[in-house]
Amino acid sequence: MSTLVLLTMTGLGLGALYFLIASGLSLIFGLMDVLNFAHGALLSIGAYGTWWAASGNLPGAGPGGAGFVLAVLFGTAVGTAAAVLLELAVVRPLYTRPREQVLATVGVGLAVPALLSGIWGPDARTFPGPEALSGTFGLLGAQVPVNRLVLIAAAVVVLVALRLFLGRTRHGLVVRAGVEDRAMVTALGIDVRRAFTLVFAIGGCAAALGGALGGLYFGSVDPRQGTSLLIFAFVVVVTGGMGSVTGAAVASVVIGLVQQFANYYTAAGLGDLAVVVLLAALLLIRPRGLTGRLA
Amino acid sequence: MSTPTTETHERTEGPVTPAPRAGTPRLLRWWPAAVLLLLVVAPFSAVPVPGLLDGPLGSAGSLQLLATCLLFGALATGYDLLLGRTGLLSFGHALYFASGSYATNVFLLEAGLPFALAAVLGLLFGIALALVLGSVSLRVTGIGFSMVTLAFAQAGSILVSRNPGGITGGEEGRAAPAGLLPSWLVGIDHTANLYWIALAYLVLTLSVVAWAVRSPTGRVWEGIKENERRVEVLGLKPYGFKLTAFVVAGALAALGGIVHLLLTGGSTPQTTTSDFTLSLLVMVVLGGSGTRWGPMVGGILYTWADHRLGDLAGSGTVADLPAVLRVPLSQPLFLLGVLFVAVVHLLPGGLARLPSRLRAVAHRKETADQ
Numbered sequence: 156m157s158t159l160v161l162l163t164m165t166g167l168g169l170g171a172l173y174f175l176i177a178s179g180l181s182l183i184f185g186l187m188d189v190l191n192f193a194h195g196a197l198l199s200i201g202a203y204g205t206w207w208a209a210s211g212n213l214p215g216a217g218p219g220g221a222g223f224v225l226a227v228l229f230g231t232a233v234g235t236a237a238a239v240l241l242e243l244a245v246v247r248p249l250y251t252r253p254r255e256q257v258l259a260t261v262g263v264g265l266a267v268p269a270l271l272s273g274i275w276g277p278d279a280r281t282f283p284g285p286e287a288l289s290g291t292f293g294l295l296g297a298q299v300p301v302n303r304l305v306l307i308a309a310a311v312v313v314l315v316a317l318r319l320f321l322g323r324t325r326h327g328l329v330v331r332a333g334v335e336d337r338a339m340v341t342a343l344g345i346d347v348r349r350a351f352t353l354v355f356a357i358g359g360c361a362a363a364l365g366g367a368l369g370g371l372y373f374g375s376v377d378p379r380q381g382t383s384l385l386i387f388a389f390v391v392v393v394t395g396g397m398g399s400v401t402g403a404a405v406a407s408v409v410i411g412l413v414q415q416f417a418n419y420y421t422a423a424g425l426g427d428l429a430v431v432v433l434l435a436a437l438l439l440i441r442p443r444g445l446t447g448r449l450a
Numbered sequence: 451m452s453t454p455t456t457e458t459h460e461r462t463e464g465p466v467t468p469a470p471r472a473g474t475p476r477l478l479r480w481w482p483a484a485v486l487l488l489l490v491v492a493p494f495s496a497v498p499v500p501g502l503l504d505g506p507l508g509s510a511g512s513l514q515l516l517a518t519c520l521l522f523g524a525l526a527t528g529y530d531l532l533l534g535r536t537g538l539l540s541f542g543h544a545l546y547f548a549s550g551s552y553a554t555n556v557f558l559l560e561a562g563l564p565f566a567l568a569a570v571l572g573l574l575f576g577i578a579l580a581l582v583l584g585s586v587s588l589r590v591t592g593i594g595f596s597m598v599t600l601a602f603a604q605a606g607s608i609l610v611s612r613n614p615g616g617i618t619g620g621e622e623g624r625a626a627p628a629g630l631l632p633s634w635l636v637g638i639d640h641t642a643n644l645y646w647i648a649l650a651y652l653v654l655t656l657s658v659v660a661w662a663v664r665s666p667t668g669r670v671w672e673g674i675k676e677n678e679r680r681v682e683v684l685g686l687k688p689y690g691f692k693l694t695a696f697v698v699a700g701a702l703a704a705l706g707g708i709v710h711l712l713l714t715g716g717s718t719p720q721t722t723t724s725d726f727t728l729s730l731l732v733m734v735v736l737g738g739s740g741t742r743w744g745p746m747v748g749g750i751l752y753t754w755a756d757h758r759l760g761d762l763a764g765s766g767t768v769a770d771l772p773a774v775l776r777v778p779l780s781q782p783l784f785l786l787g788v789l790f791v792a793v794v795h796l797l798p799g800g801l802a803r804l805p806s807r808l809r810a811v812a813h814r815k816e817t818a819d820q
């Protein structure tokens with residue numbers, strides 16, 4: 156029973172991390188048809204930003220208490236700024252060439268981890284976290300690490316915030332309409348391109364937050380972390396339907412749990428394999444599933 | 451008045467050779483043969499190439515680097531058969547390359563087969579894999595196809611690093627058994643032989659691609675790239691043609707994997723990763739997708755830069771620079787990534803378009819002057 160609880164909580168924590176990456180990825184693809192290969196890099200930027208601030212480089216920030224919250228905010232802000240910069244400088248000039256947009260993000264996805272490893276070295280760095288989050292708590296007889304809860308809570312907050320934004324605000328309405336039919340929104344005289352920067356900012360913010368809290372989950376940061384998580388985020392996006400935030404949430408929970416349980420109860424690594432095969436199978440069974448709708 | 455007559459003359463002479471541009475001496479058309487000749491005799495030369503290579507041209511180290519460059523030039527050319535000729539964006543090309551390398555190695559190590567037989571079986575394995583996975587992947591189109599190929603390649607990568615039954619060697623990879631390879635392919639003294647093999651592979655790939663894109667099937671590929679729906683309307687089924695391109699490219703990649711096995715003396719899991727495919731993509735776009743020489747130039751340039759920029763970073767000139775310049779310059783992948791983004795933005799069509807663009811600029815200036 157305790158193993159089951161631990162696996163479930165770890166799977167949910169992993170799923171929460173996937174959701175933080177995949178929600179932005181899904182919105183960006185849904186609205187702009189750009190598969191953002193630099194999304195993992197945004198996560199890495201958030202992770203390194205938080206690590207840098209929490210290591211005492213930012214006045215006021217530190218590894219414990221309010222200082223850590225500030226560090227996470229700083230990392231998230233840096234990641235958001237990087238995402239906006241990415242959209243304005245790299246993606247926007249290629250607006251008329253969709254395939255080149257994807258290629259350009261591939262280039263950024265290669266360059267950013269290389270730059271990070273140039274500055275801070277290619278090896279993993281220990282991630283400083285507050286005492287309160289490094290312990291465990293008892294749940295139905297299992298000792299569950301607290302950081303799983305933090306990730307799950309963050310993912311729930313992001314999900315609720317995104318749903319409120321998409322459902323209750325005018326900008327959210329434009330984004331939803333743009334995912335549904337971009338040409339029609341443009342024909343109605345609304346400049347969809349302004350929404351592009353917005354979804355990039357939202358996606359970058361969520362991914363950077365994922366990076367900051369992923370540092371707690373993994374206990375360390377390394378330059379290639381984001382890129383290796385990206386493939387699982389792709390699985391989530393495809394499973395949940397492109398452009399659907401709720402779909403991404405459900406899919407990330409399923410993927411996280413499947414991966415954890417398969418890795419534990421069969422050979423290690425088989426869970427990863429199962430998830431990847433699931434991606435191929437899903438795409439083949441419902442090839443139209445890529446054009447999801449927002450819910 | 452004279453220009454049209456020359457053109458007709460050229461056409462009757464041979465429909466295959468492209469008519470030379472006005473003002474281009476006929477001899478210049480033979481530059482590929484001249485370059486090939488130079489490359490063939492390179493191992494006999496002791497000319498130092500300061501800056502470009504570490505030692506003299508014919509030294510083992512230089513030949514090894516040159517052979518790697520030629521190998522990747524060929525790989526990029528083969529990959530472009532999908533990307534630039536048929537319009538298929540595959541993120542799983544590394545799988546077929548790695549399968550050629552790993553399958554051959556496993557046949558050598560586990561079955562103890564002679565190299566020639568193991569290589570043939572390795573190639574056949576790569577082709578069979580491309581045929582099976584290609585026929586499944588091509589059921590979806592567009593970005594879905596890219597992601598299915600990515601998923602399959604990632605599954606292969608996980609399998610290799612999981613080391614089932616100890617046959618792939620996991621994270622370490624596996625060295626090829628020197629005892630089972632022909633003696634003229636083993637050891638630093640025989641680097642020149644490996645270099646010629648890499649060169650032969652490049653020539654073969656260029657010939658196959660050039661021949662394939664001119665064949666009737668190649669015409670259909672071009673049509674699929676331009677507008678798949680229109681090809682369908684013409685009564686042709688794109689699926690079979692796309693599968694042909696996928697299998698031909700997969701076979702070329704598997705063959706490249708075998709050459710890589712010989713060149714590096716083993717199979718490494720790095721060749722199975724999606725990063726490997728992405729680097730092929732960067733090479734192709736850098737050089738010029740859909741052109742005859744572009745992918746090769748991109749592959750050679752990328753591989754050379756990847757090796758040499760690392761050495762450059764260790765040199766005194768870079769080490770003395772302030773950190774702001776030193777750190778980015780010491781990361782070859784950073785420079786290549788930035789260069790790639792710059793090419794995508796500023797030079798659509800890649801380096802292969804550079805001459806014609808410069809000519810256009812010069813021409814515009816000329817007409818403006820008149």
